[in-house]
Amino acid sequence: MVNWAGAYDWWSDTDRVPELLARVESGDDAEAWRELGYRLVLEHDMVSAAGFVALPRLVRLASDSASARRLAGEILERAAAHHGCDDLFADCAGAVAEFRELLDGYLRSRPADYLASFRALLAAEEQYHWAAVLGDFTDDFHRVDCPHCAVEVTIAIGGHGRYSAVRDWDLGDVDRRHLRPVPPAALAGVGRWMHGTAARDGEDVLAEGITHLFGDAECPSCACVFNVAEEYASANRPASG
Known part of the structure; x- marks a missing residue:
């Protein structure tokens, strides 16, 4: 039996989320899913205590519910933030492992929401x-x-090209170098x-883009060659919650 005492949502309630979960477990209730979304997660990398308590039940629904997959993924993507719920998240280890296996199988079906599910799987892999x-x-x-001269380098991977450049607000990306x-x-x-x-x-x-993301770039300012993924991950890897 889950103890919801102290598992506050973003409206400081402890009783509303279990009621909403009961509604979505008995049928796909769009209104209940919307309310769960803004009670459990915030846009700016935050998840409520109730989000972690709800996660195992969301994972149990995820094989048959796109809404459950989406919401469980959003909770996991915020798990590294300073949420103060490390103990609650640790209790979700089994659910995270189950969700990881479910997502891997789901991706093999080449779904329309592939990228969102791929990102959720990345979060499940920490x-x-x-x-x-x-x-x-x-x-x-x-x-x-740039790790050598510290100039800010723009890395483009997409329809505009695959290059490193220095961004000028008037001229755009200048002195482009191929990735x-x-x-x-x-x-x-x-x-x-x-x-x-x-x-x-x-x-x-996606696969081809990843070879560029994990490849090398040349700094337009000093011609230093560096690994894009290593520099980006070093600067943006979040601290644990």
Whole structure:
């Protein structure tokens, strides 16, 4: 029996979320799902205590409910924030493992919401920074500081090109340098896993973009060559909650 005492939502209630969960468990209730969303998570990387208590029940619904998959993914993507609920999140270890397996199988079906589910899987794998920022590589831009001269470098991967540049507010991206993608066989760690999963599921644009994201870039200012993913992850990896 779950003890909801102290499991406050963002409206400081402890009784409303279990009532809403009971409603969605007995049928797909759009109004209840909307209310659960704003009681459990906030846009700016925050999740309520009630979100972690609700997570196992959301995971149990996730195989048959897109709303449950989405909300469970949003909770996990915020799990690295300073939420003060480490004990509650630790109790979700079994649910997270179950959700990870479910998402991996779901991605193999090549669903319409592939990217959102891929990002949720990244969060389940504790790759929170990539879960927060990974795009579909149609129009993606990242900013990193050159590790040698500290100038801010814009990294473009998408329809505008695949390059590093210095962004000028009047002239746009100037002094562009082509990115140097890593061969898939040379990928390691999380990059190898991300690419392998996307390639397995026929997501060719995503897989190709990952080779650029985990490849090298040249700083337009000092010509230093650096690894894009290493510099981005170093600067943006969140502290644990």
